[in-house]
Amino acid sequence: MLALALGFTSASADTFKFLYIEANEGTASGGHTALQFDDEVYHYQYTGGLTRLAKEYSADFRFDYRYLQNRTIHVADIEASKQTLDLLQDHFKRQYWDQDRQFKRLQALKNDRLLLEWLLNQADSLHPVAADPALQLPAAGLFYSASDFADVKKPAGNCRTHAAAGAILAVLQQQLLQQYGADFLQHRSLTLEQAILKLPAPTSDESRLPSHYSFSQHYSDLLTGLLAVRVLQETRPLTVDACQVLVDPQWQLDDDKKQALKTFQQHLLKTAQALLSSKRPDWGQALLVTLARLIVVEQSLQSGLWVFLNDFNPDADVISTATYSRQADEMRIQRQAAEQSWRQNWQTLITSKALNDLSYVDLELTANRYHEWQASQTSNSLRYHGQQLMPVKSLDLPHWIVPDLSKAQLVVALQAMQNTIPLQAAVLEEDYAYDLFSRNCATEIFRNINLALANETEQRLGGRIDPDISFVPFVAFESVQNHYAVSDTQVLLSFRQQALLNQYQHAFIPWMYARESNVFSAExxxxxxxxxxxxxxxxxxxxxxxxxxxxxxxTGIGQSLLGLIRLPIDDGITLSKGTRGLMMSLPELAFINIRKGSYKFAHQAIGDQ
Structure with a gap:
């Protein structure tokens, strides 16, 4: 009975996890550390000379480091009371949002400067000047392209939605007429135009406010809203590259699927009406996405085939499948997984009683991934990364309606921004500047644990760790085991180590080791x-x-010498790899391993052992 009681007490104790990730070539080449609370992982990353707190879903974090980056993860379960866990989790969550707000504020100030510079260039130049890419309008690219505002080449694509847009937007127009009257859209459009023209220039006093609605964001929201209203006024179709279709007969819509889509379409119509009178600042972006989904749903109903928005970022990572011919098996598994995921979501269109926003997003994501893998078999190229949860196809800032500001006003405002930005950047530099020994991924975890628990760290966790001593990731893990109330430790093997262990169980170990020890014979x-x-x-x-x-x-020396020869033709890429390889190899001469190889197309078929 005593053993059972002790077992129950241990099993029911609250825990959080300290993660030590082994070194490898690339980011965190000296190893990495993180904290996990339930399904959330917090870790500090080096970003532009600063140490920035990141938050990720635990499954994504482990897959990235353990599989794609091929790093073994060491896990320590630390026992703590629920009150202690709440203190820690609240502290890291609050710090994440506070820091994120600071970085976004600095970016908003930079965007204000970029917009002011662009407006000044517009006033001085006889020819249109392209705005900085940071000033793009999210979701506006679903209905507009640069050719709508300038004499430039139109994009290519097969998204033809004129009939669908005319039909469903006419329905929405009639509903708006009944609810708001005949002049609603015209009045909304004129109000937005006037708001843009009267938008005041930013001042240094306003820019210092933590909750300041930035000049560039305000202009972007107003302009995006105006473009969304114009879509309705003009019953605009989608741009020709905004949507995709699965033409295979197996994806034809039967009566049950059509009924599910019709019900969801009614929900989208109500959402669009609500957004047109919404007070949220980004209502225009949300409305553009809603209108775009209304149109592709209508196109699906009219054609009987599944039509969906293209959710890939224009800057998506495009790879040549020929370049990775040796990873053919991994690519085949990825393709099969994409098809399986799509089929499972496609089935929900039959079994679910009501299609909602979340299930539609899943359909959109999996359809895009499946379509991309299918297309890659003939195009020999693949957008491997770059999907977005929301298909916010952006538009470069158009030469259209701008605030009615004089050149003198723009100059004064720009000077204010140029004075304010360095001050804000200096604050971030002082608070988050990276230092190899005093402010890195390990020191910041321990420093913030001590801050969260104040003078009670030792009482609550069983010990206190000095961040100035435990700044090396593997030393930090040992410190956790020696000072905190660790109830259990685990070793989650890297992708390659899992595969080796599996092979060793079914093959002659010396032969297997010899084969897998080098890149030439390794399978x-x-x-x-x-x-x-x-x-x-x-x-x-x-x-x-x-x-x-x-x-x-x-080998690293050889690749570096080759890089010197190829320097004029590859912008130093080969030289950079060779130098990096040399730096990863030198520690091996002293029995220290860093590099382990990485897997761009890794999959989790082995399991989370």
């Missing part, structure tokens, strides 16, 4: 062009590490 690793060139793996062979490291060092 569990195909050279990833994102990695610097190397010959031997040294993470699982301590005795041979200096010898293998010598060959890797020579």
């Amino acid at each position: 569990l690793y195909s050279y990833n062009p994102d990695d610097a060139a190397f010959m031997f793996f040294t993470d699982d062979g301590v005795l041979l590490r200096p010898l293998f490291g010598a060959f890797n060092t020579l």
